[in-house]
Amino acid sequence: MAKIRWPLVVRRTHKWLALLVGLQVVLWTLTGFYMVVIHIDTIHGDHLVRAPVVQPYDLAALTPPSRIVAAEPGTSEVRLQRRLDRPVWRAETPAGPVLYDAASGTRLAPPTEQEIRALARRIYTGDGAIVAVRLLTTAPQEMQARKPPYWQVEFAGWNRPTLYLSPQTGELLSRRHALWRGFDFAWMLHIMDYDERSDVNNPLLRVATWSTFAMAISGAWLLIWSFPRRKKKKKTAA
Amino acid sequence: MKRIRLSTLLFRRIHKWVGLVLGLQFLLWALSGSVMALLDKDEVGGHGAAMGHAHPLSAETTLIDPAGIAGLGPVSGVTLRDLAGRPVYELNTPNGIRLADAVDGKAIAIDADTARTVASMMNDAPIRDVRQLAKANLEAREHKGAMWRVDFADAANSSAYVSAETGRFLVMRGDTWRTWDFFWMLHNMDYVNRTSFNHPFIIFVGFGALWLSGTGFYLLFKSFSRADFRWLRRRRARPASA
Numbered sequence: 001m002a003k004i005r006w007p008l009v010v011r012r013t014h015k016w017l018a019l020l021v022g023l024q025v026v027l028w029t030l031t032g033f034y035m036v037v038i039h040i041d042t043i044h045g046d047h048l049v050r051a052p053v054v055q056p057y058d059l060a061a062l063t064p065p066s067r068i069v070a071a072e073p074g075t076s077e078v079r080l081q082r083r084l085d086r087p088v089w090r091a092e093t094p095a096g097p098v099l100y101d102a103a104s105g106t107r108l109a110p111p112t113e114q115e116i117r118a119l120a121r122r123i124y125t126g127d128g129a130i131v132a133v134r135l136l137t138t139a140p141q142e143m144q145a146r147k148p149p150y151w152q153v154e155f156a157g158w159n160r161p162t163l164y165l166s167p168q169t170g171e172l173l174s175r176r177h178a179l180w181r182g183f184d185f186a187w188m189l190h191i192m193d194y195d196e197r198s199d200v201n202n203p204l205l206r207v208a209t210w211s212t213f214a215m216a217i218s219g220a221w222l223l224i225w226s227f228p229r230r231k232k233k234k235k236t237a238a
Numbered sequence: 239m240k241r242i243r244l245s246t247l248l249f250r251r252i253h254k255w256v257g258l259v260l261g262l263q264f265l266l267w268a269l270s271g272s273v274m275a276l277l278d279k280d281e282v283g284g285h286g287a288a289m290g291h292a293h294p295l296s297a298e299t300t301l302i303d304p305a306g307i308a309g310l311g312p313v314s315g316v317t318l319r320d321l322a323g324r325p326v327y328e329l330n331t332p333n334g335i336r337l338a339d340a341v342d343g344k345a346i347a348i349d350a351d352t353a354r355t356v357a358s359m360m361n362d363a364p365i366r367d368v369r370q371l372a373k374a375n376l377e378a379r380e381h382k383g384a385m386w387r388v389d390f391a392d393a394a395n396s397s398a399y400v401s402a403e404t405g406r407f408l409v410m411r412g413d414t415w416r417t418w419d420f421f422w423m424l425h426n427m428d429y430v431n432r433t434s435f436n437h438p439f440i441i442f443v444g445f446g447a448l449w450l451s452g453t454g455f456y457l458l459f460k461s462f463s464r465a466d467f468r469w470l471r472r473r474r475a476r477p478a479s480a
Contacts, residue, residue, distance in 0.1 A: 056312030076292035180464035
């Protein structure tokens with residue numbers, strides 16, 4: 001029986017597995033590099049939005065929240081917040097969030113497009129003008145699993161900042177920009193889920209990752225035979 | 239002619255040396271990626287899923303006006319909500335978050351029993367242990383402040399974390415998540431906090447990995463000859479000749 005030539009077997013394994021997954025490994029390192037280089041807070045767009053102002057309320061001047069509970073059966077939570085400097089009670093009802101003027105106790109109508117523009121302007125930290133305001137009824141890819149409708153407010157700028165606001169309350173739902181979109185695309189390539197971009201358990205990924213692991217092991221094995229020549233020369237010289 | 243051979247040799251050398259220096263991390267990336275792809279994401283859990291139940295507040299109960307609760311100082315936030323079946327006010331005060339009974343206005347502290355009740359709403363299994371933590375451990379690292387850890391006697395060794403300040407359910411962790419988190423640590427190379435994947439170390443190694451994969455991809459074109467694909471042609475030829 002012929003002796004197994006291990007260097008040859010391992011080299012062939014490494015070569016053929018690399019042929020199978022090579023392109024994906026390049027994509028993994030490229031997309032991985034993108035994701036580690038740009039800070040995740042930047043990706044999330046923290047710099048695009050202002051944090052809400054923390055300021056004391058004059059509770060004595062406000063309608064007690066028990067009135068809101070009585071007016072909205074099934075409410076699970078009533079929260080005091082501000083909308084364009086006005087204190088409002090936000091009731092979480094089975095039909096979604098509803099706002100009440102906290103001073104008068106009257107229910108507020110859903111924001112108009114004009115109000116959405118004003119709210120978006122307040123939230124956004126940049127100077128760019130509003131390019132487009134749309135009430136979306138179908139979800140764009142970048143809103144992932146979030147259910148429409150919502151207001152989409154696009155601002156001018158190289159990174160195309162976009163805010164999504166609630167049609168019921170005008171609150172900020174999401175923010176998107178070019179770097180986020182790039183990250184989302186990189187993530188799609190990284191987890192190999194080209195439809196939903198969210199399934200990290202898909203069979204394609206599982207096969208590719210384990211094949212890459214085998215490719216890496218065989219590569220590490222090859223290192224044993226990759227640095228011998230100089231050693232031998234030294235020995236003969238000595 | 240000589241030039242091309244030289245560049246292939248150069249690429250081979252880069253591939254070899256980067257592989258020697260960063261190969262172990264590449265191996266760990268492949269391994270941790272493989273394991274994370276294998277672990278069921280629903281069993282891992284804890285990723286932005288809707289947390290906690292929404293309990294409707296009873297419209298029949300008479301509630302006090304939060305303005306009537308004394309001794310809080312300026313209040314910068316009020317939330318009327320449910321805590322284990324009773325209405326409470328969650329108030330943001332200069333001294334932190336305070337809870338008050340919405341019926342009589344009395345201050346509420348989250349004790350072990352309340353933590354048990356809140357945790358049991360998320361898991362039916364019997365409770366094995368309840369402990370208070372002054373601040374988040376590695377498992378509940380996304381949350382701030384003091385909290386209760388409620389351990390369940392179930393197959394997943396689940397632990398629920400309940401805020402000691404607000405009594406809100408924070409997160410549920412089980413053994414699948416713990417396994418996942420270990421490999422996630424290997425993947426993001428943040429061995430202390432396990433959260434950041436934007437630190438200089440991973441950027442440096444990631445940059446090296448680009449060279450490893452780039453040269454490797456180039457070498458693919460140099461490592462295969464027509465002879466390597468003969469078996470393909472032979473197989474195709476066989477049914478034709480038969």
